[in-house]
Amino acid sequence: MKLYNTLGRQIQQFQPLKEGEVSLYTCGPTVYDYAHIGNWRSFVFDDTLRRVLESEGYKVKHVMNITDVGHLTSDADEGRDKLEAGAESRGSSVWDVAEHFIEIFIKDSEKLNILPPNGYKENRSAYARATDFIDEQIGIVKILLDKGFAYKTDEAIYFEVSKLDSYGKLSGQKLEDKEVGAREDVVTDANKRHPQDFALWFFTVGRFAGHEMKWHSPWGTGFPGWHLECSAIIHATLGDPIDIHTGGVDHIGTHHANEMAQTEAAFGNKLANFWVHNEHMLVDGKKMSKSLGNYITLEEVLKRGYAPADLRLLYLQAHYRSQMNFSWEALTAASVRLKGYRAFADLRFQPGGESALKNEAYIKIQDEINQALADDISTPKALSLLDALAEQAQDKGSEREPLVGFLKFIDNALGLELLASEDINTQQKRLIHQREQARAIKDWKESDALREALNKQGLDINDTSRGPVWSRG
């Protein structure tokens, strides 16, 4: 299997640290608001990566965090904790806000058929919350202070980036260059030794005096900085180094750079061997983001009558490393395409013709799809292979068992849930049978009436040389 590694900027042969096992970590959501479909593109990609790894035979241990504290709205002095800001605007406590949006996030994940993480806990609360790892985070701060990588001011404890030679290796950008280009309107803490130094721990003083979420630490009451949770959770759950760390491209320069720095400085370990980043979803050529207000939520997609799987297919049509432009037209196209796949899947309930597709055809395509997916998760290629096969099957019919096996493979790898549909009921089967009898005696009036009745139940009938084939309208 080959994957593009941001660390090194090239496609590399994937080799896990432990034979047959993969540790995978994903930066999860900050639960202060609804996730938008750009966020979901990223999480669906993580899920697809995991599914492909599993289909390659690896046992995958997947951990995803949930940021429920410490994520500031900016690094500027007026930056506030997102959770705190969200709670204030909703008039409820931060804990309630977090709980509320965690619940929504999990529900939406289920709708999109995203497998829950399995590397921390094996249940619905399998997501690793930052607030459940406060001690671990404090532990890292302690090590970093002891080793001289961190320093304390009145407001916070900072990581001193200039103490770590490898800082910034992920983005390939030199520290000096960043400094020169720093924007003027970003106010930095006067006590920081370097503008790029980032907070490990904030004290509940000054602008954070009223912070609701706070914990005791050896240095004073406060709360952790955002980047720290990932290092702590990985260390506590999967153990560093891990095989693969994923996230959006926007994290390359700061969040991931800081995670790496913390782990390397504290534990002397690499954080991850592979860094896999997905590109953004755009709207009218611009990045979908909350600050621009051009974002679309899953809720809106569903409200407009699309299924979660339509969205999932839309994501899979583009390669994860290319920006993708969202439009309702494109989503409709995906929806129609998926309908074609469903019709293909429904062939398993129907008799195949004499030239019905046999096992060999499926084995061959399955092999090719596996190759496409193993080649840096080329889902678009995999889908076009699926199209070709579906068309053949539509034309010739299919033997049942090989089709079911193939659909199971597709569902496992792509999460499209093609096996979720059920057979039509006996009454509907009877209507189809009656229509055939009417057609045999050329009673077109009766046969058209029966077809009409079936249409009303959402079934299309296609009269083929091998008999009537139904599909869902």
Next chain:
RNA sequence: GGCGCGUUGGCCGAGGAGUUAGGCAAAGGUCUGCAAAACCUUUUACACGGGUGCGAAUCCCGUACGCGCCUCCA
């Protein structure tokens, strides 16, 4: 200013030196008793200017435009 990515037919999008992506939409057609279904066909698209090749959408250089990161962000 620095770092990185991109520009493909009406739309979405693969591919990436010689041969076809695919999906959606539109038009025509085939099958059919009919058909909304299915299937087939549809003027061969790769920003622009150079360069290197027998040959470039594909490699190199430049230009234009767009996007992302360097501030929170999937």
